[in-house]
Amino acid sequence: MENKKIYDFRGKQTNLERQLAFNKEGFIHMIFYRVLIIISIITFFVFLLSFWLVELFTVVVYLIIIIWVLFIPQLFALLKGLAMIGSKGIEFGRLNDSYISALKTNKKMVFGYALFPYLMIGVWIFGLGLFIFGVVI
Amino acid sequence: MKESWVSLPTIYVPMAGIPILLFLYTISVLSGLQLISKIFLTLSMVGLLVFGVSGFRDVYIGSLLKKSTELKRTLKANKEEGQSNIKPTSTGAKLIKFNVKRFNPETQRLEESIYNVETDAFSNVLDGLLKIKAETDPTLSMRYSCRMGICGSCGMVINGKPSLACENNVWENAKNGEISIAPMLGHPLLKDLVTDFDDFFEKHLFVNPYLFRNDLNEKYHPTKQYEQTKEELDKFLPFSYCIMCGLCVDACPVVNTNPEFIGPQALSQAYRYYADSRDEAGEARLEHLDLLKGVWDCEFAASCSDVCPKGVDPAFAIQLLKTEIIKNDLSRNKDIKS
Numbered sequence: 001m002e003n004k005k006i007y008d009f010r011g012k013q014t015n016l017e018r019q020l021a022f023n024k025e026g027f028i029h030m031i032f033y034r035v036l037i038i039i040s041i042i043t044f045f046v047f048l049l050s051f052w053l054v055e056l057f058t059v060v061v062y063l064i065i066i067i068w069v070l071f072i073p074q075l076f077a078l079l080k081g082l083a084m085i086g087s088k089g090i091e092f093g094r095l096n097d098s099y100i101s102a103l104k105t106n107k108k109m110v111f112g113y114a115l116f117p118y119l120m121i122g123v124w125i126f127g128l129g130l131f132i133f134g135v136v137i
Numbered sequence: 138m139k140e141s142w143v144s145l146p147t148i149y150v151p152m153a154g155i156p157i158l159l160f161l162y163t164i165s166v167l168s169g170l171q172l173i174s175k176i177f178l179t180l181s182m183v184g185l186l187v188f189g190v191s192g193f194r195d196v197y198i199g200s201l202l203k204k205s206t207e208l209k210r211t212l213k214a215n216k217e218e219g220q221s222n223i224k225p226t227s228t229g230a231k232l233i234k235f236n237v238k239r240f241n242p243e244t245q246r247l248e249e250s251i252y253n254v255e256t257d258a259f260s261n262v263l264d265g266l267l268k269i270k271a272e273t274d275p276t277l278s279m280r281y282s283c284r285m286g287i288c289g290s291c292g293m294v295i296n297g298k299p300s301l302a303c304e305n306n307v308w309e310n311a312k313n314g315e316i317s318i319a320p321m322l323g324h325p326l327l328k329d330l331v332t333d334f335d336d337f338f339e340k341h342l343f344v345n346p347y348l349f350r351n352d353l354n355e356k357y358h359p360t361k362q363y364e365q366t367k368e369e370l371d372k373f374l375p376f377s378y379c380i381m382c383g384l385c386v387d388a389c390p391v392v393n394t395n396p397e398f399i400g401p402q403a404l405s406q407a408y409r410y411y412a413d414s415r416d417e418a419g420e421a422r423l424e425h426l427d428l429l430k431g432v433w434d435c436e437f438a439a440s441c442s443d444v445c446p447k448g449v450d451p452a453f454a455i456q457l458l459k460t461e462i463i464k465n466d467l468s469r470n471k472d473i474k475s
Contacts, residue, residue, distance in 0.1 A: 006333045007245055008396065013197075015393035018322070021297025024386070026438030030390050033436060034196060047182045047393030047413075064357030067185065068159065075156060077437045081456045089453045099375045127160050131381060134167040136340035137268075 029073040043067060061136055068128045075124055077095040079117035087113035155184045196394070230426065231259045233311045235265055237277065238319040239329040247319070250274070256297055256307045263291050263302035266330075278329035286446060291383030293330050294319040299384040299444045323387030337383050340399050344407035344426065349418035369414040376409035376454050378447040385441035385451050391434050398434040399426075401441035401451035410452035411461065424463045432458045 009015070013034070019027035043063040050056040084092045090100060091113040152294055158181035165174035235252045245290045245377040252273055254265045281291040284303045296310055296317050310316050324332035350356050385401040386392050392400050404426065411422045426432050432455055439452040 002336075004327065004333060006327060007240065007241055007242065007396060008325045009322040010325075010393055010396040013394050014392050015322070018297070018388075018393060019390055019438065022299075023438060023440045023443050026390065026440045026443075029438050033192070037189050037192035037196060040185035044182050044186040046190065047178075064159065067155075071156060077439075081437055084453055085460055089450060093443040093450050093453045094445065094448060095375045095450045095453065096378055103371065113194065114183045116338065124156065124454055127156075127163060130167065131159070134163055 025073075028078055032073045033072045036067065036074065039063060039066055039070065065128070065132065065136070068124075068131060072121065076121050078118055078121050083113040083116045086116075090106065092117075141299070155181055155188060158184060159386060195434060214254060230255045231308065231311075232256075233265065233307055234315040236315060236317045237266075237269075237275070237330070238317070240320050240326040242326075242328050250277075254307075258306075258308055261303050261414045262293075262295055262300075262305045262307055262310065262316065265307050265316075266302060266318070276329075276466065278331050280331050282320060287380065289380035289446075291323055292332075292382045292384050292387065294321055294387070299323070299387040301382060301384070301446050304446055307325060311376065321383060321387035323389060332383070334383060337381075337386060337397070337400075340403040341381070343399060344403045345411075345418070345422070346403075346406045346412060348413060348416045349421075350415070351417050363415045364424050365414055372414070373404035373409045373412040375413070376405050376449055379406060379409070379449045380447055382446065384444045384446065385449075387442040388440040390438050390440060391436055395434065397429075397430045399431055401435070401455065404432060404435070405441075405449055405451035408458050411458070420465060423458070423465050426458060427462050427466075432462060435459075 016027065016030050019030065039112060043060060046056055047060050049058055080092045087093070088103065089095045090103065093100075158177050162174055162177035167179055182358060197209055212440060224454065232253045233256050237250050237252065237256050238251055240246075241248050252269045254268055254273075255266055256268075263279075266277065266279055267281075269280075279291065279293070279302070281303065282288040283290070286301055286304045289301065292299060293302055294300070295302065295305050296312065299321055302318075307316060314420045318330070320330045321332050324334065325336060327333050355361070379402065383402065385405075389398070389401050391398045407422060407426055409415050409417060416422075435452070435455045437452060437456065441451040442449075442453065445451065
């Protein structure tokens with residue numbers, strides 16, 4: 001059997017850049033997630049160190065603010081996923097058009113799913129405000 | 138083999154837990170409850186560590202395991218480069234510049250060839266490429282078959298977006314008289330625009346894309362029909378439209394960074410069979426996919442659904458699978474306790 005010569009371009013984080021051409025929201029989501037992973041681990045260790053060096057607790061507070069911001073796209077995606085599941089793919093889904101129109105005709109529409117992620121993100125951002133004004137200042 | 142621990146420390150649990158804990162921490166600080174605030178802060182920090190470590194293993198280690206071939210892009214324009222583009226011809230056609238990035242297996246590089254192609258209002262990208270092959274450069278390789286968006290063979294990247302060449306009109310996609318075409322880099326490359334689908338089909342096979350029945354007598358000596366209601370059909374119908382074009386896999390940022398991930402096409406088909414009322418392998422299917430390289434590697438960028446030409450919405454299917462796996466784990470834990 002002839003061996004095929006194949007060349008694999010996959011396996012590099014720089015490939016995320018390909019998203020920019022057609023899914024900018026997805027690109028932001030992916031980049032923020034990768035930064036969040038690193039910041040999360042750093043925050044934990046800075047928090048541990050802050051038991052011995054109390055001044056480091058200020059760094060922890062600022063790191064939490066960064067984490068809070070980095071969580072926005074992650075949380076939005078999670079909420080969108082929940083809204084999508086709740087609405088059977090009608091909201092935020094990209095199911096086949098003819099299927100969706102048949103679904104809308106035959107089923108009772110459930111309202112609120114389209115608003116749910118935006119409302120919850122609003123609460124999350126309000127929480128950040130609370131954190132900054134309540135804990136930091 | 139099932140990794141039973143997987144569904145707990147995945148993205149979802151820390152993602153739902155950390156925000157709530159941070160919120161509770163903020164509220165307890167504002168309320169002056171110092172001890173409670175410290176508990177919430179410590180818990181959120183532990184949550185962050187779990188989130189960070191599981192994510193690190195998933196995102197960075199996964200991609201480090203796979204050594205990719207470095208592709209370098211060189212420019213190799215043909216003689217027609219520099220000619221003015223988008224000229225209306227006497228027949229009402231337009232000259233469109235096709236910038237085709239071709240993979241050269243000898244140099245292992247993407248080389249750009251530029252062709253000016255006369256197109257009319259109804260020409261699709263595949264027509265343009267076939268015209269190049271017939272009239273200008275017979276060495277240009279691409280995969281195609283039905284020319285009407287049914288077979289899913291002519292997947293390629295058009296202006297940066299994975300698309301079917303036969304379903305994209307040239308004039309609608311030409312920006313300033315130019316159109317850019319490249320192979321799907323989310324699959325291993327063979328030559329020019331042709332990609333290798335062995336890995337794709339292996340992953341498809343991994344999810345057992347067929348119905349399991351326990352009634353073997355009925356299977357070999359059928360006596361009745363397996364009837365389904367409209368509701369039962371609706372549960373899996375849109376996911377059965379998949380034509381296996383591979384665009385979703387190419388668009389998936391996780392597959393692009395970690396080829397070990399099973400990918401959106403296979404997972405959407407796993408859900409298609411799981412949701413089918415005729416299938417009797419429900420729980421076993423979920424256990425089979427409860428893996429880091431299974432459903433939990435999906436980060437829900439939803440790029441797969443953006444590019445799907447048939448409206449299969451693989452991202453939705455994967456979220457449904459995640460929900461079913463969590464429900465299944467919870468109900469099993471409940472059973473064990475009772």
